Amino acid sequence: KQEVTQIPAALSVPEGENLVLNCSFTDSAIYNLQWFRQDPGKGLTSLLLIQSSQREQTSGRLNASLDKSSGRSTLYIAASQPGDSATYLCAVRVAGGGADGLTFGKGTHLIIQP
């Protein structure tokens, strides 16, 4: 059974710092990996999608990498801003048999101090 772990569970940094959020998964047989942002009491906003054949994706100040063989992904946030404060969720889509949905980690709760 696929399991997704996110480290750290919580992170608080001053504004302007570059930071890295980590995600690991136990089964490397994935279609893709998706990073989401969730604001308190809100739905999920998709940030980046990396297909299994890709190594990284970039959107603005965000860069996500994927190392499928080692079961790891990182989300790099450059020049953090208070508006980046949210919970960041990592999710993988399994390949092959079984339920065809996303398996989520528990998230990293990020606070950017002004």
Add this chain to the structure above:
Amino acid sequence: NAGVTQTPKFRILKIGQSMTLQCTQDMNHNYMYWYRQDPGMGLKLIYYSVGAGITDKGEVPNGYNVSRSTTEDFPLRLELAAPSQTSVYFCASSYHPYEQYFGPGTRLTVT
């Protein structure tokens, strides 16, 4: 495009009552999903559908039912509500195997 819409936003049920959570998408996506999110936890897949008339169980299907009569709609039915079903429910859709788009969620309390 409205994307994925869910109704209601909030609901309080008494134990044993039933209700249907509505989900509609206007992106012509073939895949649709229902997830639940408990406090401090990641989302867990309840049911999913790969197209009209085709549904399948996810990780936590007990106590729920779904149907998919059209491409746009994917309602989730709770029968005989229990306190363990208190959660936030998210509907999502995708054009397989690309990224999933989520609705704003339904916050359900069973007392």
